[in-house]
Amino acid sequence: MAIAKSSQMMHDFSLSPRIDQVGVEERASRFTKRSIKNESKENGLKLVLNMIDLTTLEGKDTDGKVKQLCYKAMHPHDALADIPTVAAICVYPSMVKVAKKALGDSGIKVASVATAFPSGQAPRDIKIRDTKYAVNEGADEVDMVISRGKFHSGEYNFVFDEIAAIKEACGAARLKVILETGELGTYDKVRRASDIAMHAGADFIKTSTGKIQPAATMPVTLVMLEAIRDFYYKTGKMIGMKPAGGISKSKLALHYLVMVKEVLGEDWLNNEWFRFGASSLANDVLMQLVKLKTGQYQSANYFSVD
Amino acid sequence: MEKAIKKSSLNVSENGLEKTVSNKRLEVLKTYKIYIGGQFPRTESGRFYQPENAAGKKLANVCLSSRKDFRDAVVSARGAVSGWSGRAAFNRSQILYRMAEMLEGRKAQFIDELIQQDSTKAKAEKEVNLAIDRLIYYSGWCDKFQQIFSAVNPVASSHFNFSVPEATGVVSIIAPQNDSLLGLVSVIAPVIAGGNACIVLASETKPLCAVTFAEVLNSSDLPGGVVNILTGKPAELASWFVDHMDVNATIYCENNSEVQQMIREKSATNLKRITFYDKINWYSDEGQSPYFIMDTQEIKTTWHPVENIASAGAGY
Numbered sequence: 001m002a003i004a005k006s007s008q009m010m011h012d013f014s015l016s017p018r019i020d021q022v023g024v025e026e027r028a029s030r031f032t033k034r035s036i037k038n039e040s041k042e043n044g045l046k047l048v049l050n051m052i053d054l055t056t057l058e059g060k061d062t063d064g065k066v067k068q069l070c071y072k073a074m075h076p077h078d079a080l081a082d083i084p085t086v087a088a089i090c091v092y093p094s095m096v097k098v099a100k101k102a103l104g105d106s107g108i109k110v111a112s113v114a115t116a117f118p119s120g121q122a123p124r125d126i127k128i129r130d131t132k133y134a135v136n137e138g139a140d141e142v143d144m145v146i147s148r149g150k151f152h153s154g155e156y157n158f159v160f161d162e163i164a165a166i167k168e169a170c171g172a173a174r175l176k177v178i179l180e181t182g183e184l185g186t187y188d189k190v191r192r193a194s195d196i197a198m199h200a201g202a203d204f205i206k207t208s209t210g211k212i213q214p215a216a217t218m219p220v221t222l223v224m225l226e227a228i229r230d231f232y233y234k235t236g237k238m239i240g241m242k243p244a245g246g247i248s249k250s251k252l253a254l255h256y257l258v259m260v261k262e263v264l265g266e267d268w269l270n271n272e273w274f275r276f277g278a279s280s281l282a283n284d285v286l287m288q289l290v291k292l293k294t295g296q297y298q299s300a301n302y303f304s305v306d
Numbered sequence: 307m308e309k310a311i312k313k314s315s316l317n318v319s320e321n322g323l324e325k326t327v328s329n330k331r332l333e334v335l336k337t338y339k340i341y342i343g344g345q346f347p348r349t350e351s352g353r354f355y356q357p358e359n360a361a362g363k364k365l366a367n368v369c370l371s372s373r374k375d376f377r378d379a380v381v382s383a384r385g386a387v388s389g390w391s392g393r394a395a396f397n398r399s400q401i402l403y404r405m406a407e408m409l410e411g412r413k414a415q416f417i418d419e420l421i422q423q424d425s426t427k428a429k430a431e432k433e434v435n436l437a438i439d440r441l442i443y444y445s446g447w448c449d450k451f452q453q454i455f456s457a458v459n460p461v462a463s464s465h466f467n468f469s470v471p472e473a474t475g476v477v478s479i480i481a482p483q484n485d486s487l488l489g490l491v492s493v494i495a496p497v498i499a500g501g502n503a504c505i506v507l508a509s510e511t512k513p514l515c516a517v518t519f520a521e522v523l524n525s526s527d528l529p530g531g532v533v534n535i536l537t538g539k540p541a542e543l544a545s546w547f548v549d550h551m552d553v554n555a556t557i558y559c560e561n562n563s564e565v566q567q568m569i570r571e572k573s574a575t576n577l578k579r580i581t582f583y584d585k586i587n588w589y590s591d592e593g594q595s596p597y598f599i600m601d602t603q604e605i606k607t608t609w610h611p612v613e614n615i616a617s618a619g620a621g622y
Contacts, residue, residue, distance in 0.1 A: 296575065297377050299384075299552030 013156045016195045017230075019187035019223055028218040031259040041254070042292050048253040049076060049285045050084035051271045052278055053111055053242065054306070056091060057118075057210065066095045070102035072306050077286045080293070086282060087271035088141060092117070093130060096137035111141035111176070115166060118180075118209035120145035124162060131169040142166070143176040145209060146193060148183045156196055163200035176204035176242055181220045182212040190220055194227035204240035210277060215245025218259065225263040238267065244277025250288040253281060279306060338368045338513065340375060340537055341520035343382030344530020349538075350374045357511050360424045368513050371538035373546040376478075376505060379534035380552050383476045383503035386531030391473040391501030395449035402445035402499060405526040406438050412522060413438075416487060419514040423486060436589060437491040443594050444495035451500070451596045459607070466610040471603035473501030474579060475554035478547040480540050482559040485588050486512035490519060492588045493557055496598035498532055502555075505534045507547065513537040540565070548572040548580075555579035555602050559586075 036044065054073050056065060066089075073086045088109035089099045099110045112134035116122035122130075131142055144166050150158045167175050177197040181190050197205050205224055208215035221243045228239045241260070247253055253276060260268050268274050283306065287298035339346040351372035356364045369375075390398070409416070413434050420430035452471055459467040477497050482489030486509040497504045508516030520535045536543070540560070548556050548569050554576075558569055561584040573580045581601045586593055 295549075297380070297546075297550040297552065299550075299576070302551060302576075 011195065011199050013160075013192050013196055013199075016188070016192040019191050021187055021219075024187060024222055025219045028222045028259070031218065031222075031262065032255045034255075034258050036254060036258075038292065042289065044254050044257055045250055045285050045289050045292070046084055047257065047269065048250065048276065049282060049289075050087060051275050052086040052282050052285075053088045053090040053244070053275050054086045054282060055089075055210070055244070055277055055279050057113060061092065061095060063095070063098045066091055066098045067102045069306060070099055070108075072282070072304055073108050074103065074106045076282060077290070077303065080286070080289055083286075083289060087275055090143065090277060093134040093137060093139070096134055096139045100138035109140040110138060111143055112137070112139035113143045113145075113178075113209075114139075115144040117143070117145055117178075118211040120147050121149070124165060127162070128165060128169045131166050135169070135171055135173050139173055141174045141176060141204075142170050143178055143206060145178045145180060146197065148180055151184070151189070151193060151196075156192075159193075160196050160200045163197055163202060167201035174203040174240075175201065176206045176240070177202040178206045178209055178244075179224075180209055180212055181207045181216075181224075182214045187220070187223050190223050191227055194224050195231070198227065198231045198239050202239060204242050204275070206242040206244055206277065208243075208245040208277075210245035213246075216243035216247055216277075218255065221256065222259060222263065225260065229264055232264075238273060240273040240275065241268070242275040242277055247276055247278050248280040248284060250281070250285045253285065282306065336366070338366045338517045338537065340369045340371055341517070341523070341533070341535040342375065342379045342531075343385075343534065344524065346520070346524075347375075350378065355539075357513060359422060363422075365422060365512075365514055368517075368537045371507075371536040371543065373543065375536055375538075376543060376546050377550070379505040379536060380476060380478075380550055382531035383505055383534055384552055386503040386529055387473065387475050387501075390498070390503055390529055390532045393501075395452065395501075398499060398501065399445050399448035401527050402441055402448060402495065405522060405528065406441035406445065408522045408526050409434070409438050409441065409519075412518070415518060416515055419518060420487060423512040423514060432589075433485065433488045437488045440488070440491050440594055441495055444499040444599070447496075447596050447599060448499045451599050454596065455600055455603070455605075461609075464612050466612045467607065468610075469605050469607040471500070471600065472606050474602050474604050475502060476552060477502045477504040477555045477557060477602050478550070478553045479504050479506045479557040480544060480547060480559060481506050481508055481516070482583070482588065483509045483511060483540075487515040487519065488588045488593075489559060490516055492593050492598075493559060493583065494533055496596075497557070497602050498528075500599045500603050502602050503532045503534075505536065505547070505553075507540060507543055508535055508537050510537075510539050544568065545572060548578065549575070551576050553578060555581070557581045557583065557601070559583045561585070 054069055056069050070089055073089050076083060085108055088111045090111040091099050093112050093114055096110055096112045114131040114134045115127035134142055146159050163177055179193045184190050194205050207220055225241055228241060232238055260274055283303045286303055290298050339348055349369040349371045353370035354367045355370045356367060358364055416434045417430040420433060456470045461467040479493050481493055516535050523533050544565050549572050556569060556578050566582055569580055
């Protein structure tokens with residue numbers, strides 16, 4: 001069985017590198033100092049838009065809300081010609097079918113959170129059923145949460161096995177593993193959780209659920225990107241990255257792109273390998289694109305509410 | 307240089323012991339910064355200019371604000387509108403009164419700055435007194451103008467139909483160049499009395515009072531972002547003040563017909579309200595009126611269905 005096999009060659013996660021907090025924070029702040037000229041900015045903004053997982057994860061979500069969001073995904077701002085669509089819609093499993101139908105053959109993916117999102121406090125068989133349900137409903141991607149409690153008690157094998165089991169339940173769907181870095185506490189733990197997730201079969205590692213503060217920050221994303229880089233050098237396997245939560249301004253999103261480019265390189269600069277989990281970022285990007293085109297600072301009043 | 311400092315500040319006797327210490331000290335000069343979102347940042351651009359008075363004396367190093375400072379100020383103002391316009395009118399009145407109190411307490415400083423900016427003592431005193439009185443005047447109007455300008459409208463259907471003024475939102479203001487304190491107060495007060503938030507460009511040549519007035523605002527319980535004050539050149543910033551799609555109204559207080567033309571054209575993009583106060587004597591009675599409040603208000607009309615109670619008879 002795949003799980004048993006990978007457990008045998010298991011990496012010793014207690015040997016994950018320790019992170020120099022001051023160094024990482026200083027390095028991350030450097031990415032915000034790059035000068036980006038207008039043409040690059042426009043291309044960067046379009047790329048950002050194309051990397052967004054447009055998200056609604058609320059208890060109050062309705063079919064109508066999800067359909068509206070899907071329309072927004074396909075038609076971000078019709079007044080602007082030649083802008084891309086977003087990468088995916090991210091919803092709860094119960095909304096996958098609605099989203100799938102609404103998106104039709106637009107090519108936009110449907111991502112579903114699963115495994116008792118956002119806390120992850122449920123037995124494994126329920127998590128597996130949750131995942132299978134989402135995949136059967138048509139989810140192209142599954143966003144799972146790790147068991148942070150188990151991770152903190154040092155039960156790394158439990159966390160590893162759980163991710164591997166969910167990966168198996170995903171079948172062809174790509175698996176994003178949410179570390180919920182805001183609950184991990186230190187960069188060392190973020191790095192260790194990243195290593196566990198990647199070795200256990202994650203296709204993507206993702207910072208946060210968006211329900212806990214702090215969510216994605218640049219230093220924490222840098223730690224994860226470096227983990228991806230080290231994993232790539234070691235195994236030759238590319239892993240995707242998704243910062244989520246707290247990225248609502250275009251400028252910050254461009255800083256993230258600079259960081260990805262300088263840590264992982266061009267190969268990661270597309271929506272197959274890098275995503276933003278966000279809801280309000282899309283409108284800000286659209287406002288900046290219109291500003292670049294017209295020279296006028298824009299108002300949220302003239303963009304669709306999402 | 308080093309020698310000179312030593313000589314003036316220390317008097318050393320032959321035996322090397324300090325005899326007396328001079329009373330001379332370096333004056334601590336104020337940094338004139340801008341006011342955005344309740345904070346006093348320097349301009350994002352890092353630029354400054356040195357306005358001079360008529361005698362050619364440099365007044366200070368003053369921030370030369372850029373369009374990005376303006377953009378940041380609009381973001382703060384937009385964030386402040388709902389909270390400020392949602393407050394009870396009476397509370398806005400209290401805060402305007404508080405601003406007058408704070409201004410009264412710092413009268414001497416304003417008079418001093420006005421004199422530096424070519425005013426005479428008597429004129430400066432008059433200007434500060436009037437500015438204080440003007441705040442009191444609009445403080446009084448905060449919870450009264452609605453009643454005067456509202457109406458219950460007769461309509462030919464069973465509707466209760468009424469119209470009330472509401473704040474228009476974010477207002478950009480290019481303040482009067484000459485009456486640097488009274489003019490500034492006279493344009494800001496009616497705008498915020500009506501529940502709007504504003505971004506004001508202070509007088510280019512006489513900016514000192516505007517920055518000090520920001521300190522008054524900051525200690526008056528006025529929520530951050532309701533008034534944002536920038537210093538800089540109208541020639542550079544005017545077009546941005548009108549161009550921004552998130553600004554709902556623009557007030558321009560100078561008589562430059564080219565700028566007025568530009569404002570008329572650019573305001574069309576999002577149908578801004580534009581107002582020119584180019585012929586107003588702020589010292590006279592025409593410098594204050596509830597109609598100034600109405601310049602940045604919108605009239606909202608509500609049709610409320612009612613039963614035809616006239617034919618229903620008494621219900622008891």
